[in-house]
Amino acid sequence: MIPLDLLADETRCNGSAAVKRETTLMKWQERWRAATNGSWTRRIVPDIRPWVSRKFNHETNPFCTHCAGVIEDAEHVLFVCPRYSAEREELSLNIGRNFIVTDFIDILLSSQNNWVAVTHMAADIMKSLRRAERQRNSNSNSR
Ligand SMILES: [Zn+2]
Known part of the structure; x- marks a missing residue:
């Protein structure tokens, strides 16, 4: 479910797996916000992290x-x-x-x-x- 390019970034970074995943989720969240800016999807899916945590x-x-x-x-x-x-x-x-x-x-x-x-x-x-x-x-x- 996580976009492949973000996962690829994650594998290139240093740090613990948990920290890297958190960073990836933050990036994804940001992308999601930008992509759905102003639409109703943003309102009903305000935070994607619970779905993928x-x-x-x-x-x-x-x-x-x-x-x-x-x-x-x-x-x-x-x-x-x-x-x-x-x-x-x-x-x-x-x-x-x-x-x-x-x-x-x-x-x-x-x-x-x-x-x-x-x-x-x-x-x-x-x-x-x-x-x-x-x-x-x-x-x-x-x-
Ligand atoms: Zn199982």
């Missing part, structure tokens, strides 16, 4: 608990992870097309129904991730 599940471990060796970012959780295939299928029915990452912005902005359906699905998934995280934390604390 690496710390999607707020834990120090960045990997998906379901898929070995895969970073659990928004793209993985929303579009790829088998844990949420039921949610994805339901959403696809609701919006009348496949929910795929390359169509994400187009899907989001093509109708209010889609916007609401996608944001609800994302919120449900985030709630589920938080629940799982709390579960894991309480398990490890009681050990």
